[in-house]
Amino acid sequence: MDRISPIGLILSIAAILGGQALEGGHVSSLLQVTAFIIVVGGTLGAVMLQSSPAVFLAGVRLLPWVFRPPRAEFRGMLEQIVQWGNTARRGGLLALEPAIDSLGDSYMRKGVQLLVDGAEPAVLRSSLELDVETYEDFHKQAAKVWEAAGGYAPTIGILGAVLGLIHVMENLSDPTKLGAGIAVAFVATIYGVGSANLVFLPVANKLKSIVARQVKLKEMVIDGLEAIANGENPRNIEMRLEGYIA
Numbered sequence: 001m002d003r004i005s006p007i008g009l010i011l012s013i014a015a016i017l018g019g020q021a022l023e024g025g026h027v028s029s030l031l032q033v034t035a036f037i038i039v040v041g042g043t044l045g046a047v048m049l050q051s052s053p054a055v056f057l058a059g060v061r062l063l064p065w066v067f068r069p070p071r072a073e074f075r076g077m078l079e080q081i082v083q084w085g086n087t088a089r090r091g092g093l094l095a096l097e098p099a100i101d102s103l104g105d106s107y108m109r110k111g112v113q114l115l116v117d118g119a120e121p122a123v124l125r126s127s128l129e130l131d132v133e134t135y136e137d138f139h140k141q142a143a144k145v146w147e148a149a150g151g152y153a154p155t156i157g158i159l160g161a162v163l164g165l166i167h168v169m170e171n172l173s174d175p176t177k178l179g180a181g182i183a184v185a186f187v188a189t190i191y192g193v194g195s196a197n198l199v200f201l202p203v204a205n206k207l208k209s210i211v212a213r214q215v216k217l218k219e220m221v222i223d224g225l226e227a228i229a230n231g232e233n234p235r236n237i238e239m240r241l242e243g244y245i246a
Contacts, residue, residue: 005066005206012198035160035188039195042156047149058138059145066206072213074220074245081224081241084112085234093118093229107131107218111225121229125222132218136211143207150200157192161185220244 017027048056087095097116103109110131114124164185220241227237 001068002066008202009198016194016198030187030190032184032187032191034184035164035191038160038163038184038188039153039156039191042159043149043153043192043195043200046152046156047145050148051145055138055141056145058142062139062142062207063146063203065210066203069210070214072217074217077217077220078224078238078241078245081221081228082234082238084115085224085228085232085237088115088228089231089234107135108221111221115225115229119229121226124229125226128218128222128225132215132222135218136215139211139214140208143204143211145204146200146207147204150196150204153196153200154189154192157189160188160192164188216244 017030020027020030051059084096084099087099093116096112100109100112100116103112107128111124111128114127119127162185164182167184168182224237224241227240
């Protein structure tokens with residue numbers, strides 16, 4: 001679990017609510033159902049309008065990655081590739097065939113299968129690189145769902161503020177209704193700017209960094225399998241792939 005993400009989220013919200021309390025304000029004054037519906041509903045609708053169903057749903061499914069990102073064990077992958085290199089060096093590429101069924105990742109299975117089938121190194125690389133490019137493009141689009149939400153939310157918040165002021169202007173003759181309209185106007189702006197900068201944009205950036213790390217791991221696999229296909233010494237493969245480990 002990525003502990004820093006929930007800590008950061010809690011800290012940012014607590015800082016704002018704590019500042020409100022220190023200034024003598026009431027936290028309850030920031031709770032406006034109308035403003036929430038305007039900002040969240042408007043932002044959600046705008047994001048859905050710009051996204052395809054597959055990309056939008058993928059963006060939603062990626063949200064748990066912020067708190068539980070997929071593992072990217074570069075050291076473990078390096079050791080696995082070196083082991084494959086030693087196996088291939090002793091028994092040939094066909095000796096790797098039993099390892100295919102034990103691999104849970106389809107990308108890894110495809111790479112080792114190409115290796116066992118005797119694919120040329122250039123063919124192996126081009127085939128796996130195409131998979132990586134497709135993976136990266138789709139997942140970055142999914143992460144941009146949250147980036148788009150961060151762009152729309154402040155504007156929707158301003159729209160909510162304008163709607164609140166319209167409500168105020170319509171009820172100038174009735175002072176009892178002015179407070180609600182003014183509250184919606186200001187709180188909608190807070191919701192829009194706050195959700196964008198405290199949630200949507202940080203989530204988008206975190207997801208993009210996770211995707212980039214997964215892509216780097218896949219590139220490491222490509223380099224390792226290509227080196228095995230070229231018959232390179234496992235020790236040399238290990239020294240080269242060490243560069244992927246921070």
